[in-house]
Amino acid sequence: MExxxxxxxxxxxxxxxxxxxxxxxxxNKIEKSIGCPLAVTKALIRPTEDKAAIAEKYDLQLVHELxxxxxxxxxxxxxxxxxxxxxxxTFIAExxxxxxxxxxxxxxxxxxHGSELASLAHEQKRNLYYEASVAGGIPILRTxxxxxxxxxxxxxxxxxxxxxxxxxxxxxxxxMSYDVALKQAQELGFAESDPTNDVDGIxxxxxxxxxxxxxxxxxxxxxxxxxxxxxxxxSEDVSMADxxxxxxxxxxxxxxxxxxxxxxxxxxLVPNTHPLASIHNEFxxxxxxxxxxxxxxYYGPGAGARPTATSIVADLMTIVNKIQLGTLGHRFSEYTxxxxxxxxxxxxxxxxxxxxxxxxxxxxxxxxxIMANAGVGFEQVVQGKSDGKKARVVVITHQLxxxxxxxxxxxxxxxxxxxxxxxMKVMEG
Amino acid sequence: MExxxxxxxxxxxxxxxxxxxxxxxxxNKIEKSIGCPLAVTKALIRPTEDKAAIAEKYDLQLVHELxxxxxxxxxxxxxxxxxxxxxxxTFIAExxxxxxxxxxxxxxxxxxHGSELASLAHEQKRNLYYEASVAGGIPILRTxxxxxxxxxxxxxxxxxxxxxxxxxxxxxxxxMSYDVALKQAQELGFAESDPTNDVDGIxxxxxxxxxxxxxxxxxxxxxxxxxxxxxxxxSEDVSMADxxxxxxxxxxxxxxxxxxxxxxxxxxLVPNTHPLASIHNEFxxxxxxxxxxxxxxYYGPGAGARPTATSIVADLMTIVNKIQLGTLGHRFSEYTxxxxxxxxxxxxxxxxxxxxxxxxxxxxxxxxxIMANAGVGFEQVVQGKSDGKKARVVVITHQLxxxxxxxxxxxxxxxxxxxxxxxMKVMEG
Numbered sequence: 001m002e003x004x005x006x007x008x009x010x011x012x013x014x015x016x017x018x019x020x021x022x023x024x025x026x027x028n029k030i031e032k033s034i035g036c037p038l039a040v041t042k043a044l045i046r047p048t049e050d051k052a053a054i055a056e057k058y059d060l061q062l063v064h065e066l067x068x069x070x071x072x073x074x075x076x077x078x079x080x081x082x083x084x085x086x087x088x089x090t091f092i093a094e095x096x097x098x099x100x101x102x103x104x105x106x107x108x109x110x111x112x113h114g115s116e117l118a119s120l121a122h123e124q125k126r127n128l129y130y131e132a133s134v135a136g137g138i139p140i141l142r143t144x145x146x147x148x149x150x151x152x153x154x155x156x157x158x159x160x161x162x163x164x165x166x167x168x169x170x171x172x173x174x175x176m177s178y179d180v181a182l183k184q185a186q187e188l189g190f191a192e193s194d195p196t197n198d199v200d201g202i203x204x205x206x207x208x209x210x211x212x213x214x215x216x217x218x219x220x221x222x223x224x225x226x227x228x229x230x231x232x233x234x235s236e237d238v239s240m241a242d243x244x245x246x247x248x249x250x251x252x253x254x255x256x257x258x259x260x261x262x263x264x265x266x267x268x269l270v271p272n273t274h275p276l277a278s279i280h281n282e283f284x285x286x287x288x289x290x291x292x293x294x295x296x297x298y299y300g301p302g303a304g305a306r307p308t309a310t311s312i313v314a315d316l317m318t319i320v321n322k323i324q325l326g327t328l329g330h331r332f333s334e335y336t337x338x339x340x341x342x343x344x345x346x347x348x349x350x351x352x353x354x355x356x357x358x359x360x361x362x363x364x365x366x367x368x369x370i371m372a373n374a375g376v377g378f379e380q381v382v383q384g385k386s387d388g389k390k391a392r393v394v395v396i397t398h399q400l401x402x403x404x405x406x407x408x409x410x411x412x413x414x415x416x417x418x419x420x421x422x423x424m425k426v427m428e429g
Numbered sequence: 430m431e432x433x434x435x436x437x438x439x440x441x442x443x444x445x446x447x448x449x450x451x452x453x454x455x456x457n458k459i460e461k462s463i464g465c466p467l468a469v470t471k472a473l474i475r476p477t478e479d480k481a482a483i484a485e486k487y488d489l490q491l492v493h494e495l496x497x498x499x500x501x502x503x504x505x506x507x508x509x510x511x512x513x514x515x516x517x518x519t520f521i522a523e524x525x526x527x528x529x530x531x532x533x534x535x536x537x538x539x540x541x542h543g544s545e546l547a548s549l550a551h552e553q554k555r556n557l558y559y560e561a562s563v564a565g566g567i568p569i570l571r572t573x574x575x576x577x578x579x580x581x582x583x584x585x586x587x588x589x590x591x592x593x594x595x596x597x598x599x600x601x602x603x604x605m606s607y608d609v610a611l612k613q614a615q616e617l618g619f620a621e622s623d624p625t626n627d628v629d630g631i632x633x634x635x636x637x638x639x640x641x642x643x644x645x646x647x648x649x650x651x652x653x654x655x656x657x658x659x660x661x662x663x664s665e666d667v668s669m670a671d672x673x674x675x676x677x678x679x680x681x682x683x684x685x686x687x688x689x690x691x692x693x694x695x696x697x698l699v700p701n702t703h704p705l706a707s708i709h710n711e712f713x714x715x716x717x718x719x720x721x722x723x724x725x726x727y728y729g730p731g732a733g734a735r736p737t738a739t740s741i742v743a744d745l746m747t748i749v750n751k752i753q754l755g756t757l758g759h760r761f762s763e764y765t766x767x768x769x770x771x772x773x774x775x776x777x778x779x780x781x782x783x784x785x786x787x788x789x790x791x792x793x794x795x796x797x798x799i800m801a802n803a804g805v806g807f808e809q810v811v812q813g814k815s816d817g818k819k820a821r822v823v824v825i826t827h828q829l830x831x832x833x834x835x836x837x838x839x840x841x842x843x844x845x846x847x848x849x850x851x852x853m854k855v856m857e858g
Contacts, residue, residue, distance in 0.1 A: 022721050026581050033578045033763060131576070137722040139576030146575070147560070147568030149462045150742035152455050275728060278707040292451050292739030293566040296729030299704060300722055310721030313579035325756055334462060 004037035005320050008069035008100075010091055011082035012043045012051050012062075015105060015132075018309030019079060020058040030313070034320045038313075040079075042069050066091055070098035077319055079312060080104040089113055096124045101323070103315040105132035105308055111206035115219050118331050125329035127322055129315035134207045135160050135284040137300040137307025139314065144214040144288075145333045151292040153215045155255040157427070160207040162282035162302040163191045163198035164230050164250040168267075169280045171238050172247055178233050190282055200229035201265035204252040208263045211286070212254040216261050217335035224341060226264035233267060236384070237354050237422050240394045241269045244380060246352075246426065247277040255342075262342035269352050269396075271429040344402035350379065350426035351397045351405060355412070356419040359391040367393070367418070370411045376400045396426055433466035434749050437498035437529075439520055440511035441472045441480050441491075444534060444561075447738030448508060449487040459742070463749045467742075469508075471498050495520055499527035506748055508741060509533040518542055525553045530752070532744040534561035534737055540635035544648050547760050554758035556751055558744035563636045564589050564713040566729040566736025568743065573643040573717070574762045580721040582644045584684040586856070589636040591711035591731040592620045592627035593659050593679040597696075598709045600667045601676055607662050619711055629658035630694035633681040637692045640715070641683040645690050646764035653770060657695035665813070666783050666851050669823045670698045673809060675781075675855065676706040684771075691771035698781050698825075700858040773831035779808065779855035780826045780834060784841070785848040788820040796822070796847070799840045805829045825855055 009016045020040055023030065031037050042061045045051050055062045069075055078095040080102060082088050088109055092102050102121065104110070110117070110133050121128035131141050135158065144153070159165050166188075167181035176184070182199065185191035197203045205225040212220050230250050238248050246269035254263040270277045275297050279285040284302030289295055301307040322328060357363045371378065377398040384392035400408075405423065412418050438445050449469055452459065460466050471490045474480050484491045498504060507524040509531060511517045517538055521531050531550065533539070539546070539562050550557035560570050564587065573582070588594050595617075596610035605613070611628065614620035626632045634654040641649050659679050667677050675698035683692040699706045704726050708714040713731030718724055730736040751757060786792045800807065806827040813821035829837075834852065841847050 022579060025720060026579060029581060029764070030579060032765075137725060139572055142576055143568055143572065146747070147571055147740070147743045149746055150451060150455060150459060151739050152458060273709075275707060278704060280702075290739075291454060291735075292742075293736045294730050294733070296566060296727075298725075298727055300725030304723070306720075307722045310580050310719075311576070313721075314576045317578055318575070325754055327754055335458070336461075 002036040004039045005077065005323070006075045007038065007040045007077045007079060007316065008072065008075045009040055009043040010066070010069070010078060010080045010088070012045050012049070012054060013081065014305040015081040015308050015312070016043065016079070017054055018305035019081070019312050020054070022306065022309045022313045024058065030317065034317050035324070036320070038316060038320065041075065042072065044069055066094060070095045070100055075100065076323060077101045077103065077316060079316070080106060081312070083108070085109055085112065089117070092117055093120055096120050096126050096128070099124065099126065101127045101319045103129050103312050103319065105130065105136070105312060107133040107203070107206040107210065111209040111222060114210065114213070122329050122331055127319050127328060127330065129318060129332050131315050132308045132311035134210050135286055135300065136303045136311060138284060138286060138298045138302070139311065140286045140298050141210070141214050141332065143298060145335070148288065148290060148293070149335070151290040153256070153288060153290045155253065155289040156211050156215045156286060157276065158207065158211065158252045158284070158286040159249055159276060159279050160252050160284050160286065160302060161198055161204045161250060162284060163195065165279065165284070166190045166282045168230065168248055168250060171233070171235055172242060175235060175239065177235050178230070199231045201227045201250065204250060204265040208252040208254050208265060211252070212261060212263050214333045214335070215254060216256055217333070217337035218261055218339040220261070220263055220339060220341070224263065226266070228266035230267050234354070234422065236392065240354065240382065240384060241352065244382065244396065245272050246270060247272055248424070249276060249279070251276070251427070257342045257346055260340040260342040262347050267424045269424055269426040271427060273429060274427060347402050348399045350399055350428070352422075352424045352426050353395045353397065353420065354422040355393045355395070356390050356421055357393055358417055359386045359389055364393065366416050367395070370408060370415065371397070373411070374400070374404050374408050376404060376408065431465040433468045434506065434752070435504045436467065436469045436506045436508060436745065437501065437504045438469055438472040439495070439498070439507060439509045439517070441474050441478070441483060442510065443734040444737050444741070445472065445508070445510040446483055447734035448510070448741050449483070451735065451738045451742045453487065459746065463746050464753070465749070467745060467749065470504065471501065473498055495523060499524045499529055504529065505752060506530045506532065506745060508745070509535060510741070512537070514538055514541065518546070521546055522549060525549050525555050525557070528553065528555065530556045530748045532558050532741055532748065534559065534565070534741060536562040536632070536635040536639065540638040540651060543639065543642070551758050551760055556748050556757060556759065558747060558761050560744050561737045561740035563639050564715055564729065565732045565740060567713060567715060567727045567731070568740065569715045569727050570639070570643050570761065572727060577717065577719060577722070578764070580719040582685070582717060582719045584682065584718040585640050585644045585715060586705065587636065587640065587681045587713070587715040588678055588705060588708050589681050589713050589715065589731060590627055590633045590679060591713060592624065594708065594713070595619045595711045597659065597677055597679060600662070600664055601671060604664060604668065606664050607659070628660045630656045630679065633679060633694040637681040637683050637694060640681070641690060641692050643762045643764070644683060645685055646762070646766035647690055647768040649690070649692055649768060649770070653692065655693035655695070659696050662696060663783070663851065665821065669783065669811065669813060670781065673811065673825065674701050675699060676701055677853070678705060678708070680705070680856070686771045686775055689769040689771040691776050696853045698853055698855040700856060702858060703856060776831050777828045779828055779857070781851070781853045781855050782824045782826065782849065783851040784822045784824070785819050785850055786822060787846055788815045788818055793822065795845050796824070799837060799844065800826070802840070803829070803833050803837050805833060805837065
């Protein structure tokens with residue numbers, strides 16, 4: 001058995017502790033696989049934190065200065081599990097410059113500064129891995145980079161935010177309102193007290209930026225992802241979708257049309273027969289359409305200390321293998337293509353439109369005329385409940401472009417007394 | 430761009446042609462990824478086959494002797510897509526001895542002679558890959574070998590035979606009988622005219638031998654897998670299971686208890702809320718339970734020319750990377766543990782028992798006594814239809830060992846007038 005590879009942790013919260021647990025619990029298997037022990041020798045914490053018990057249990061040294069880790073010649077790999085942009089970004093850059101390999105699970109950082117950090121790692125001939133940044137326990141990045149390297153991916157559709165999937169599951173199966181579902185998710189620790197990043201789709205958008213890079217080799221920015229969350233989603237629309245055979249899910253997607261891509265996050269009506277409709281509670285899943293394999297899906301926990309830590313340790317093992325082979329500086333995803341975004345007039349989908357209109361003769365004719373003028377047909381129309389004054393009408397359209405949808409929305413606003421309560425994409429079966 | 434890596438095909442049926450298609454369709458992406466072109470230059474066919482059109486389309490030479498491929502110094506990698514044991518086994522061994530790397534999708538061969546061939550490859554310092562041998566389009570072997578190397582797998586449960594999953598889907602959703610479902614599968618080309626390997630669970634058992642090696646590092650033989658197929662499965666039992674909230678699936682499983690494993694194939698009642706219950710038609714899925722990640726599932730097509738060929742090409746690309754790095758002779762799965770099988774008295778499960786008993790007072794008491802004597806409780810009991818003479822009774826038991834099940838079966842046979850029509854395991858939710 002060779003001498004141990006030593007690791008420094010930046011941060012010692014639940015995920016950092018999870019890394020110590022996984023390394024300890026699966027020690028034998030890990031050693032057999034990489035041919036040497038893997039040991040965390042130091043962890044960087046804030047002076048205000050008390051982590052003495054953990055340090056003693058796992059036999060590691062607590063430090064308060066980054067230099068104590070990155071200037072330690074014994075340490076080969078640094079694991080960043082602090083989260084947020086700064087000081088994580090500076091720390092990772094410093095670690096790479098000091099010749100350390102880096103593993104991180106920091107999706108916010110990677111979505112916003114991933115290219116920069118990947119280039120720095122490449123220049124420094126060091127490895128930067130971040131499997132845990134997308135769908136914690138699902139090895140989706142490695143699968144795309146390795147197994148799907150022989151394939152031509154056309155679309156990636158993911159349930160990549162556990163909080164909102166938990167809430168939507170409750171809204172669908174227990175007819176909970178949005179507010180009650182959010183409160184329950186917060187009580188169970190699935191949602192933070194400020195749920196903005198989750199419910200407004202920002203967390204899912206970070207992941208779609210990273211997935212777009214792996215699936216299509218294109219580097220897009222957060223403001224190039226169309227993002228809509230589930231905040232205020234009406235339970236009436238959820239149950240109307242249900243009665244039409246669909247389950248509402250917050251779907252992150254990145255799709256290739258010709259040589260351009262379009263990435264977005266939003267609530268989508270998923271046909272009940274589609275595998276993504278069966279992903280319940282806080283679980284995540286990534287569904288891939290490709291020319292060779294056709295349809296495949298990867299399912300697992302999207303977060304949690306042990307699943308995330310397991311992905312981090314898999315990255316550590318990959319780096320140890322590469323150190324042993326002397327293959328340093330390869331990017332996690334080597335695939336690059338010129339970045340090109342799909343124009344709104346080339347981006348087609350079926351849509352679910354939920355409208356409130358005066359309960360009077362001739363109203364529906366107005367809607368039909370607007371749709372006909374835009375060149376769009378109806379696939380399904382359902383008249384919902386009426387209070388005598390207002391009627392709720394739900395429409396599922398045939399395929400239309402984003403430009404056509406914008407025209408229809410404008411016409412409805414200008415020419416009718418309708419309220420367009422919601423519009424959501426409808427996934428094909 | 431470096432000079433092309435050349436490949437020889439053994440066999441040019443649908444999968445072999447699929448390899449040519451994928452290499453041609455995804456040529457740019459593949460070249461970018463591995464830094465050189467990948468070209469099939471020769472294919473071995475039988476003299477009676479006419480493949481001239483394919484050879485012309487893909488610019489390759491047809492040969493009738495193995496030596497034309499393995500003695501060609503230009504060829505680095507041989508892809509075996511002939512199927513069956515011989516001559517495939519001899520050909521692969523000859524290719525390895527001649528210094529070629531080998532990719533194969535041959536599950537029968539790998540399940541029965543995999544260790545021998547892996548050792549030969551290792552001795553010859555050549556690489557042997559076979560991702561496509563289990564669940565064609567699902568990269569499950571690579572995922573277990575790489576991403577789950579940091580994890581401790583406790584159980585692998587798979588729907589790994591598309592033919593039987595198609596038949597069972599029809600039996601559940603359209604109440605088809607076994608015979609009608611088989612006939613339809615044959616008409617659609619999902620089942621062969623002799624469906625033995627599929628319906629009797631043999632094909633799935635091959636895959637469980639390979640998965641046991643990857644998940645637990647243990648080498649088991651086919652006769653160590655307990656195999657039961659779905660031949661003659663009664664639609665009454667399928668619908669009885671359905672009414673109790675379960676879907677009958679042919680499940681291949683390999684499970685660790687302490688330091689021993691137990692591998693089997695058989696029809697199982699899967700709770701409708703379990704992700705495996707939603708795997709429909711000819712699709713495959715492999716569900717993994719592990720200490721770190723918890724639960725994950727990998728879903729995709731189990732067969733088909735293009736999905737299988739995509740996995741083969743991913744293997745080819747892995748080998749090219751290894752040739753470039755000079756890391757030759759590593760096994761696809763390096764994980765090895767002493768092989769130990771779980772004793773029947775330590776292998777526990779809930780069971781579904783379907784019985785026919787005389788429709789007379791006191792009969793059920795007899796069953797209750799047998800169960801009580803064996804120390805087994807009922808979880809659910811359903812009295813089905815009666816024709817006045819015979820009543821059909823279905824029982825779901827609490828956990829019992831295989832030894833206890835054998836005792837109960839013996840007692841029923843010796844002490845009652847019941848017919849035990851079926852017994853199937855029941856998966857926990």
